[in-house]
Amino acid sequence: MTTMLLLPVLVPAVAGAHALLAVRARRAAAVLLVAGALASAAAVALAVAGADGGVVAVQGAFDVALELDPLARTFLVGLAAAGVIAAAGIARAIAAGRVAAAAAAALLLALGALQGAILAADAETLLLCWGGALAPVAALLACGGAGAARPALATLTRWAAADLALMTGFGLLAHAGGHGELARLHPGVSPIATVSFALVLAGAATRLGAHPLHGWMSDAAERAPAPAAFVIAAGKLASAYLLLRLQPAFAGPAAPALMAVLGVLSLGPGVLFAVAQASRPRRPAHLAAATSGAMLLALAWGPPALASALAVAFALAAALFSWSSPTAVIAPSLPSRAGLASALRRAERSLEPGLLARGAVDAAAVGGLAIDRLVNALYDRVATGLGRTASGLLRRAHTGRHSTYLAWSLFGVAAVVLYLVGGF
């Protein structure tokens, strides 16, 4: 039954809505979170068992279409499992007071949206579900503890920017192909196909946390370790699935080459930065970036089954970090004063595309403000020159005792003139 496909989206969403009622009750929120995640996993099991390969359409502002192909089964089950593992870890943190109770609702809502993204049959549904996870993910990270709100906002901003890249990529594909159905996308070999894939890859790699688009991940893991573990795991699965699903449509060497470059960039620095970290919670984030690199290399050069297996295994491992307390030792720490370590940390910062892009954004902002000021200066020149009389009259009308009546009489005169001209 195709309607079963709605369950993996609806069940966590409804459970999340219920968990909203428990934002002031820690223990109740923890229980609701675990129950919601288990119910979501059951919903996934029902969908996998009951789906018959058809497409289910839901009417909204535009039609939403869901389908379950064999590849999606693996990732949906993986995401549900990661959700249960992370939910249990985060529930523990909620009960202990390390994470705010609202995290329960946020996690379940994010889980529903990301499961929807895996089930999406067309680009519109994918973008809706993919983007629908943004606000819950940011809320989940913001619940992670003191000082977590800023990394949460940074994550939201970067993921949303990545979604714009993704949307642009799909827009180009739809423009070239005339439709947005994922199963029928065959852009072939063309410059527009390469640019589209690069944009889709940038969008997916941001959520994957691949270097150099990983900045959100390490900051979030530092301030909100338990929620970040779920976000890293879920982002990895959803992104890997998207790339695996789209990659075969892009013929030619460009797509594997782009993924391989990103994979190498991510794997090497990811390991180095993880070793160099003085901050323990940042270390698993960099390890996750390194595993993303390995996965991208598998996507580029290996069989799809290997990439799928790596994605699911790495995601489950990442989800396990939600069980670690912020003070738990994950790996032996290098002395923070080590020259290599500090050099690597500086390199990590400078690799951030956010920093690299800041110059361009600042330049654009200065340009925009300059145009605006120019228009204002022009107005001032006109107002103080030609428009002095009108301006003075207006000011007197404004500040005079009978200004309201003057305004009314102005309108009255205008109305009479209009009446005469119009000849009603």
Add this chain to the structure above:
Amino acid sequence: MTNLPLLLATSVTVPLAGALLLPLAGRISGALRSALALVFVLTALGCAVALLPAVLGGSTATVSVHGVALLHADRLAVFMALVSTLLGAVIVVYSFGYLSGLPNRDEYDLMVVLFLGAMMALVFARHLLVLYAAWELTAVACWRLIGFFRKDGCVLRADKAFLITALGAVLMLLGFIGVYVGQGTFDLGRLQGVRLPTWAAALILAGLFSKSATLPLHSWLPDAGVAPSPVTALLHAAVLVKIGVYVYARLFGATFVADPMVGEIVPWIAATSALVAGMAALLEHDLKRIIAYSTVSQIGFIFLGLAVGTPEATQGALLFVLMHAIAKGGLFLCAGIIEHGTHTKDIRKMGGLARAMPVTAGCFALCACSVMGLPPFGGYFSKHLVISGALAAGRLPVALVFLAGSGLTLLYLARVFDKVFLGPPGVAVQGRAVHEGTRLMVGCVAVLAALALGSGLFSRYPSAVAGAVARDLSRRPATLAEAGRVGP
């Protein structure tokens, strides 16, 4: 059976005539005046709600005086009337808390209700001169409201808004006169399918752009942030700037057949406006100016959708009229609460307000998400429809520019949220007991934030209404040959 012409006439005359009674009521009691103001606005809202099922069912209503059709209710007009009065009602309620204890309340209520009455007259206008008169009436009300505090700076900026929009209105009037000279009528019903001369189209567009604060006639809007926050919400986010958009849809979508060049140029003007305003918002420090620049930027999306003209893009544009009004109205009202609490609009002096104002912070975040166009908020669906409509119409370059504009929206709103609500407390917050606004103010903001989210989650319903309006607009004669009538 419902008397549609009576509802139509009531929706216009009650706020217009009622506004004049408010100063008299204010002499008896401030509470009576405020209550009456709300009653007049709710009456207009009620009439618009009552008209909706009928117009969706295909009915229309016309009010004529001495055989001249003055007012006409169709789907587009009722849709705009609903948006205006819904936001107007919330903002009037918010004003009870925001303006308590301030002088000039009599005139404030008069001008707000008068403005909404003029807005109703404008959206229901069937006659170009009624449209022009209502247009000017909104300018007068706007002028008085922006200069509400009567300080030199406020008065100067109010004058600026008046001069720029009045200049635009004069140009628009010249365009109307050009139409009259060629066709011998101001009746929009009789002008349907008429070819609009290019020079008249240019004059009318100049007027529309001045009112909708589109580059290069936008500079009055950020300056108008000196007005009280309910005024900025009402005039500059929710209603006033939508007038230009509405008249564009009415004249260029539902009535005239313009030169195809108009459809080519308008998206690029809108795109330039969206980009420049978005860039300027990135460096601005005044909270209300940033939100005003955001309005300049977002209006571009609406113009894009209408100018592209396909049913999908038009539906998105109309949907965004509603979604933007809700979300931007909410942002301005949040800004009002913040300004009320911190006594500054400079975001560099704020910070850490999420702790002192958690509800306002949450509402600001929800409304900002909608303006950014994040799913499942209302703004997402409308922006998506506009951009996919533009792509489907083969307007790839301009669609890409608007996607870049969306990126800027994301950046400047995230920056505002970070500077205002996160981080350590700023100088305007330190040593001061900053707290939420009154329950009434916070309640109004919460309603708008809930609507910003709810209108996305249940987007099917507003989308259906916008779709019905869009279908009406797309049925217009598409080419000059189909029109079969040639103007001067």
